Every structure is written in C-alpha cells, then in structure tokens.
Amino acid sequence: MQSYTIGQAARLLGVSPDTARRWADAGRVATHRDESGRRLIDGRDLAAFSIEVGQGGGSEDDTSYTSARNAFPGIVTAVKLGDVAAQVEIQAGPHRLVSLLTREAVEELGLEVGMQATARVKSTSVHIDRV
Numbered sequence: 001m002q003s004y005t006i007g008q009a010a011r012l013l014g015v016s017p018d019t020a021r022r023w024a025d026a027g028r029v030a031t032h033r034d035e036s037g038r039r040l041i042d043g044r045d046l047a048a049f050s051i052e053v054g055q056g057g058g059s060e061d062d063t064s065y066t067s068a069r070n071a072f073p074g075i076v077t078a079v080k081l082g083d084v085a086a087q088v089e090i091q092a093g094p095h096r097l098v099s100l101l102t103r104e105a106v107e108e109l110g111l112e113v114g115m116q117a118t119a120r121v122k123s124t125s126v127h128i129d130r131v
Contacts, residue, residue, distance in 0.1 A: 003040035013053055070121040076113050090119045
C-alpha cells in the first residue's frame with residue numbers, strides 16, 4: 001500500500017501542509033511514522049478523507065478553496081453594469097479595489113452597493129509605482 005507524506009497529501013487535497021498537519025493532529029485522518037520519523041498517511045485513508053474534503057467536510061469554515069492568498073474583506077461601494085461586463089468597487093479598509101467581471105457573475109453573486117464582499121487578488125506580475 002502506498003503511503004503519503006503530509007506535504008504530498010496536502011498537494012493532493014489542495015490545501016497547505018499546515019492545514020493537512022492540523023487535520024492529522026486533530027485525528028481527522030490517521031497517520032503513522034516511518035523508520036525516519038516522518039508522519040505518513042496510508043493511501044486508502046487519504047482516498048477516503050479526500051472524498052470527505054471534496055464533499056465539503058474538510059474545511060473548518062465556509063471559505064471555498066482558492067489559491068489566491070491576498071484577501072481584502074470590505075464593502076461594495078459601486079456596481080456598474082454593462083451589457084456584458086460589469087465593474088465592481090470594494091472599499092477594504094484604506095484600500096479601494098476595482099474589479100472587472102462579467103455581468104452574469106455579478107448577478108449570480110447578487111452584488112449590490114452596501115453588502116459585504118471579499119476581493120481576492122492573485123497576480124503573476126509585479127507592478128512598480130514611482131514614489
């Protein structure tokens with residue numbers, strides 16, 4: 001039977017190694033130690049646990065999985081709808097964030113001025129501002 005390290009299990013589950021470690025520490029998934037002392041998860045146990053996680057039983061809150069690490073919780077201050085696209089502004093503390101998305105997405109999310117929302121930012125480039 002194949003066994004997985006905490007790091008390998010985390011990658012397969014789509015979570016951080018710290019989250020996988022916390023789940024193991026809490027007894028949510030069984031582990032054993034190999035001869036070098038590393039904690040391992042049996043493949044069958046990991047497969048069963050991955051189904052639980054996939055059905056929504058793995059997270060400790062209602063936050064959906066995302067690889068975007070920069071989250072800005074705030075309040076919607078403006079929604080401008082076009083025929084196809086939309087512009088949403090969120091004030092998150094001192095930060096004003098503006099996002100362009102589809103009108104359909106805005107309608108599905110039910111975004112309106114005054115409601116709470118979280119802007120999640122993931123970028124593959126770095127922008128430099130002149131001081």
